[in-house]
Amino acid sequence: xxxxxxxRYMFSASHRLHSDRFSADENRELYGKCNNPxxxxxxxxxxxxxxxxxxxxxxxxxxxxDLDDCVQRAILNRYDHTNLNCLPEFKxxxxxxxxxxxxxxxxxxxxxxxxxxxxxxxxxxxxxETMMNSFEYAGGEExx
Amino acid sequence: xxxxxxxRYMFSASHRLHSDRFSADENRELYGKCNNPxxxxxxxxxxxxxxxxxxxxxxxxxxxxDLDDCVQRAILNRYDHTNLNCLPEFKxxxxxxxxxxxxxxxxxxxxxxxxxxxxxxxxxxxxxETMMNSFEYAGGEExx
Amino acid sequence: xxxxxxxRYMFSASHRLHSDRFSADENRELYGKCNNPxxxxxxxxxxxxxxxxxxxxxxxxxxxxDLDDCVQRAILNRYDHTNLNCLPEFKxxxxxxxxxxxxxxxxxxxxxxxxxxxxxxxxxxxxxETMMNSFEYAGGEExx
Amino acid sequence: xxxxxxxRYMFSASHRLHSDRFSADENRELYGKCNNPxxxxxxxxxxxxxxxxxxxxxxxxxxxxDLDDCVQRAILNRYDHTNLNCLPEFKxxxxxxxxxxxxxxxxxxxxxxxxxxxxxxxxxxxxxETMMNSFEYAGGEExx
Amino acid sequence: xxxxxxxRYMFSASHRLHSDRFSADENRELYGKCNNPxxxxxxxxxxxxxxxxxxxxxxxxxxxxDLDDCVQRAILNRYDHTNLNCLPEFKxxxxxxxxxxxxxxxxxxxxxxxxxxxxxxxxxxxxxETMMNSFEYAGGEExx
Amino acid sequence: xxxxxxxRYMFSASHRLHSDRFSADENRELYGKCNNPxxxxxxxxxxxxxxxxxxxxxxxxxxxxDLDDCVQRAILNRYDHTNLNCLPEFKxxxxxxxxxxxxxxxxxxxxxxxxxxxxxxxxxxxxxETMMNSFEYAGGEExx
Numbered sequence: 001x002x003x004x005x006x007x008r009y010m011f012s013a014s015h016r017l018h019s020d021r022f023s024a025d026e027n028r029e030l031y032g033k034c035n036n037p038x039x040x041x042x043x044x045x046x047x048x049x050x051x052x053x054x055x056x057x058x059x060x061x062x063x064x065x066d067l068d069d070c071v072q073r074a075i076l077n078r079y080d081h082t083n084l085n086c087l088p089e090f091k092x093x094x095x096x097x098x099x100x101x102x103x104x105x106x107x108x109x110x111x112x113x114x115x116x117x118x119x120x121x122x123x124x125x126x127x128x129e130t131m132m133n134s135f136e137y138a139g140g141e142e143x144x
Numbered sequence: 145x146x147x148x149x150x151x152r153y154m155f156s157a158s159h160r161l162h163s164d165r166f167s168a169d170e171n172r173e174l175y176g177k178c179n180n181p182x183x184x185x186x187x188x189x190x191x192x193x194x195x196x197x198x199x200x201x202x203x204x205x206x207x208x209x210d211l212d213d214c215v216q217r218a219i220l221n222r223y224d225h226t227n228l229n230c231l232p233e234f235k236x237x238x239x240x241x242x243x244x245x246x247x248x249x250x251x252x253x254x255x256x257x258x259x260x261x262x263x264x265x266x267x268x269x270x271x272x273e274t275m276m277n278s279f280e281y282a283g284g285e286e287x288x
Numbered sequence: 289x290x291x292x293x294x295x296r297y298m299f300s301a302s303h304r305l306h307s308d309r310f311s312a313d314e315n316r317e318l319y320g321k322c323n324n325p326x327x328x329x330x331x332x333x334x335x336x337x338x339x340x341x342x343x344x345x346x347x348x349x350x351x352x353x354d355l356d357d358c359v360q361r362a363i364l365n366r367y368d369h370t371n372l373n374c375l376p377e378f379k380x381x382x383x384x385x386x387x388x389x390x391x392x393x394x395x396x397x398x399x400x401x402x403x404x405x406x407x408x409x410x411x412x413x414x415x416x417e418t419m420m421n422s423f424e425y426a427g428g429e430e431x432x
Numbered sequence: 433x434x435x436x437x438x439x440r441y442m443f444s445a446s447h448r449l450h451s452d453r454f455s456a457d458e459n460r461e462l463y464g465k466c467n468n469p470x471x472x473x474x475x476x477x478x479x480x481x482x483x484x485x486x487x488x489x490x491x492x493x494x495x496x497x498d499l500d501d502c503v504q505r506a507i508l509n510r511y512d513h514t515n516l517n518c519l520p521e522f523k524x525x526x527x528x529x530x531x532x533x534x535x536x537x538x539x540x541x542x543x544x545x546x547x548x549x550x551x552x553x554x555x556x557x558x559x560x561e562t563m564m565n566s567f568e569y570a571g572g573e574e575x576x
Numbered sequence: 577x578x579x580x581x582x583x584r585y586m587f588s589a590s591h592r593l594h595s596d597r598f599s600a601d602e603n604r605e606l607y608g609k610c611n612n613p614x615x616x617x618x619x620x621x622x623x624x625x626x627x628x629x630x631x632x633x634x635x636x637x638x639x640x641x642d643l644d645d646c647v648q649r650a651i652l653n654r655y656d657h658t659n660l661n662c663l664p665e666f667k668x669x670x671x672x673x674x675x676x677x678x679x680x681x682x683x684x685x686x687x688x689x690x691x692x693x694x695x696x697x698x699x700x701x702x703x704x705e706t707m708m709n710s711f712e713y714a715g716g717e718e719x720x
Numbered sequence: 721x722x723x724x725x726x727x728r729y730m731f732s733a734s735h736r737l738h739s740d741r742f743s744a745d746e747n748r749e750l751y752g753k754c755n756n757p758x759x760x761x762x763x764x765x766x767x768x769x770x771x772x773x774x775x776x777x778x779x780x781x782x783x784x785x786d787l788d789d790c791v792q793r794a795i796l797n798r799y800d801h802t803n804l805n806c807l808p809e810f811k812x813x814x815x816x817x818x819x820x821x822x823x824x825x826x827x828x829x830x831x832x833x834x835x836x837x838x839x840x841x842x843x844x845x846x847x848x849e850t851m852m853n854s855f856e857y858a859g860g861e862e863x864x
Contacts, residue, residue: 041473185329617761
């Protein structure tokens with residue numbers, strides 16, 4: 001009776017793709033208009049997938065209120081309405097959505113256990129950057 | 145040449161999350177506003193995924209008309225425009241969307257074989273309860 | 289510099305379309321499966337449109353936080369996760385989405401003035417019942 | 433035979449809502465998290481509506497290629513992947529989506545005539561800031 | 577108590593934009609890739625808007641079942657899964673979505689009166705050709 | 721640090737489902753209205769999923785500009801605004817969306833290696849034929 005729960009959250013943030021490892025020309029070549037000075041922004045849609053047994057008494061994989069509290073505290077409070085480039089985790093790491101996605105997974109995996117969500121296993125996170133592209137990360141495991 | 149077909153269906157139903165195993169306070173604590181007396185409702189979106197070889201003569205995994213007939217008869221006629229709490233399968237089972245999802249899977253797995261759809265294997269069902277959360281079930285197997 | 293702001297809210301509710309003015313047969317004839325006993329439900333999307341001058345100092349038509357507070361208090365707290373048939377305004381009025389739509393408009397028009405939103409004029413409300421149908425009301429005025 | 437054409441475009445930008453007319457406390461009170469230092473961003477969806485007679489020979493209100501060229505040159509090249517606060521039009525004007533919306537309308541009204549689009553009348557522009565809120569402007573005229 | 581009902585329908589059709597009034601070069605210049613020989617196709621979404629008094633007994637603007645029957649018979653049976661260029665109304669008229677939109681409006685205005693829908697006034701039709709562009713027609717009247 | 725990138729593309733095409741292996745009656749029985757003479761059409765949404773290590777220097781799985789160039793050249797230039805039945809790959813193969821999906825996968829798998837995208841592995845393609853049905857293919861491998 002293992003079932004999966006997908007839950008969506010939205011946040012808005014700005015970023016600029018730029019790496020000090022590359023020259024100005026290389027940055028423009030590599031990141032295109034995403035390298036424009038002063039940055040730009042996105043409405044990100046985060047989809048969190050957790051799995052677990054459907055509890056025979058409650059009929060639930062996990063309590064959505066607990067999951068929402070955890071994501072609000074650990075992710076939305078940290079990233080919503082911010083400039084990603086100004087956050088410590090992106091001091092030496094380019095804030096691409098790929099890197100943001102792996103950070104979100106790692107934070108959630110650490111925090112879910114502290115949030116009365118022991119029965120839920122974090123399967124993967126998916127970050128939509130725009131309507132046309134999204135990224136998924138499962139802790140390095142395969143997603144088919 | 146194994147391919148996958150995803151097909152969507154929509155139905156509307158009401159439910160109230162409440163279990164006689166718990167006290168009134170425990171029910172409110174557990175289910176929050178979903179425990180409100182008299183119930184509430186949702187537009188559910190059901191996504192059925194079947195797999196199979198692409199038939200070299202017809203170019204199809206299975207006939208959509210047959211699949212639609214089967215889902216209409218076995219699922220939509222049963223759940224559309226109903227109060228889930230009044231159905232026999234939810235007499236002693238809380239009609240959470242997790243539980244509805246596993247029932248839909250079990251019914252479809254049983255009925256697909258009776259519907260000239262032998263070539264199609266039911267892979268999983270996905271139920272969107274709202275735009276922000278959905279549940280998936282694959283007969284207890286892993287979904288990545 | 290008159291501009292328009294559209295803001296969306298979501299709530300879930302159940303209803304049964306049935307009128308004591310009609311016989312059981314007439315009710316079934318008139319409302320079809322929406323007359324099924326015990327009711328069914330929907331995820332409603334409410335779109336509120338207000339207009340006003342863009343304030344030259346703040347750059348805003350009105351403060352979204354104030355609008356959200358007003359709609360939360362006056363509409364969502366009243367209708368979200370309820371059975372519409374059990375509410376006093378639908379004691380003698382069939383809770384069709386048309387009637388729900390006019391009630392929401394009338395409540396919002398009365399409440400917006402009490403909520404530091406004097407500069408915003410309520411233009412219309414739109415209620416999506418499903419992805420396939422929606423209703424609009426503008427206090428009886430024309431919408432083109 | 434007057435018909436209307438709605439065309440959508442997408443761009444990403446960042447902004448910070450902050451006015452030098454107000455104190456730091458007033459800015460926080462007024463703009464909330466939109467006042468966070470360093471800004472945040474959005475995927476904007478721009479919908480341009482033009483009207484005109486359906487040409488009896490071509491069957492078109494106007495040529496989409498011409499409209500796309502005009503919007504690309506006048507709007508997307510200017511606003512896509514930028515920080516709105518760094519643009520000259522927002523030097524003394526807060527880059528709220530209301531103000532961005534009126535700027536886009538004024539630019540398009542001026543540019544459409546230069547773009548072989550004389551037969552098309554700009555009716556209104558609509559800017560979605562997020563999935564939950566949008567703004568419309570029609571040159572100060574009424575939109576119902 | 578005048579309210580508005582929007583109802584959506586979907587159909588799929590193919591067309592080729594080409595006019596015998598123009599040379600091959602002019603056709604290519606005018607219609608671009610829409611002039612490709614053998615045609616191409618779209619999933620059209622049709623939105624029909626009708627208005628009327630909310631009936632105090634039924635709580636409805638009009639009966640959706642009647643409206644659906646009328647649109648199915650008059651529009652979907654005619655256009656769904658067809659090649660528009662092969663229909664008589666497009667023998668001498670280019671099947672642009674503008675022209676399709678005005679035809680749909682004219683047919684619906686004529687047929688609604690024959691379908692027990694006398695209380696409903698056809699306000700406008702909207703045809704989405706793709707997610708990025710749509711056309712609206714209101715019998716030649718203004719839409720704001 | 722294996723991550724997944726999903727990227728969407730849109731194209732419009734027409735097709736007619738018909739096989740010379742079957743009689744006229746069998747074709748109508750098998751393909752229903754999709755067998756209508758002269759064909760019909762769809763707006764297809766193609767989702768391409770590639771996987772790879774997140775490059776520690778660039779923060780990217782692969783360069784979106786390179787991926788877009790490859791898909792534009794190999795897929796969109798070939799299929800957008802065409803009649804699928806007229807293409808050589810569908811001379812003896814019915815242009816169902818299942819068959820189109822497997823062709824798109826095979827083309828992309830061959831072309832990605834020629835496009836400076838060696839680090840990206842093609843995982844699967846997904847083709848939405850309408851809002852209600854879609855097909856997925858992963859080179860014959862399992863998708864859960």
